[in-house]
Amino acid sequence: MFKVLTHNIFQKECVIIGKFEPLMAFYFIKRFDLLAHINEDYLDSRGGFRASLFQNKENKEFILAIAGSDLRPLKFDIGDLISDFILLNGKIPKKQFDSLLKFYTLIKKEFCFGKIALVGHSLGGHLAQLFVLDFALEVQNIYTFQAPGIAKKILKDIKNEAYIQKISYHFHTCGDFKKMHGINLILFKICILK
Template sequence: MNNKQQINRLRDNAELAWAAYGYFHFANPNYDFNKDEIDKERLKHFRDIKRDELIKQNPNTTDQELQNTYPTHTDILNMEYKHFRDEKTGKLKDSFFDDKLFDGDFTPTQAKNFFEHYELLEYCPNTDSGFSATLFKDTKADSKDSEYILSFRGTEFKLEQIQDLLNDYYIGTNNSDMNRVIEQYFDMLLFYEETLKPLLQEKGIAKINVIGHSLGGYLAQLFALSYPSIINEVYTYNTSLESKSVA
C-alpha cells in the first residue's frame, strides 16, 4: 500500500468513527417520538423544515404525505439539521445548553456520499451506561475481510452523558485495572452476542474491522482483545492504548 492509499484509508476510517456519533434511531419510522417531549419536538421541527422543500418539488403534496416524512440516515448526519431554529427569529439555537435537533456534523454532500458508500446494518442507541455502536457495510470494499465495520461512539459532551466523562477519567487514570472494567464494556459484549454475532454468522462473515474515536477507540481495543479471532483491522483515533497486544 502506498502513502496515498494509507492516507485515504485513515481518512475513510476516521469518517466511520465520526459517523458513530449519529442518532440513527431517529431515522427509524417505528421509533416512538411521542415518548419524549423533546423527541416529539424534533420530528415536528424536521417536518416543518421539509414542508417547503416538499411543496416546492410537488405543489400537490398532501398533509398525509408530510406526516409520513421521517429523517433518513443521511439527514441524521447532515449538519443542516444539527440545531433547532428559533421559530420567531430564525436563528440557530446552538449554545452548549440548547437541545440539538440531530446534532450531525457532516456537510450535506459528505453525508450523501457517505451513505452511497456505506450501508447501515445495525445500530445500538445509547444504553443506560451510554454505550452506542453501529455496524456498517462497505459497499466498495476491496476484500471480504474489510467489508464489515463496527464503529463505537466516543464521548458525548452533554450534561445527561456525564457517565462518558467519568469513563474517560477512569480510562485515563486506571486503564490497567481490568477488574473494574467500565459498564459500557458489558453492554458492548451484549450487543455483539445478541445482535451482531447471529447476523455475521448468518452472512458467513469471519472477519470485521473495528473503529472508534476517544472512548470509542478504547472500546474498540477491548473488543479486539475479547474477540481476536474475528478481527481484521483496528483503527482508533485520539484514544489511550489499552494494551500493547492491540498495537
C-alpha cells in the same frame, strides 16, 4: 468523517462533531449501509454506550463504529464522563465494555460475518482496543482516533500480540499542524499508557 475526527481545535475553521457536510453525507450513504445501531436509549446500552454496524456496499466488509464520549451540553451523558474517569484511572469501563460485548454477540448472530473492522474515536477507540485483546482473531483491522491507550496492568498475558500489532492503527493529531497540509498524523500500534 476523517476531517471531523482529526480536526485541530485551534484552527478557526469549525467542524461540528456528529454532523456531516452534505457532500460528505452523500458519499457516505452511497458507500455504506447502516445495519444495526445502539445508543443510550436502548436497554442493552449501559454507561452511555453507542455503536453502529455498517457494511461497505462494494467489498461487503463489516465495520463496527464505536462512538466516543458525548459531552455536548444538549446531549450530555454522565455515563460517558464516568467511563472516561474510570479508564483514565487505568481500569476498564465495565458497563460500556459489557454493552459492547453484548451488542457484538447480537450482531454477529444476526449478520453471520467472519472478521470485522473496528473503528473508534476517543472512548470508543479505547473500547475497540479492549475488544481486540480478547477477540483478536475475529478482527480484520482496528482503527482508533485520539483514543487513550490501555493501562499496562490490563495488558497481562496478551494473546495473539503479533497479530494485534499487525492489524492495529492508532491515529493522533499533535504537534505542528502546519506540516502535512494542516494535519500532522502519527501512526502508532496499540497505544499503551505508561
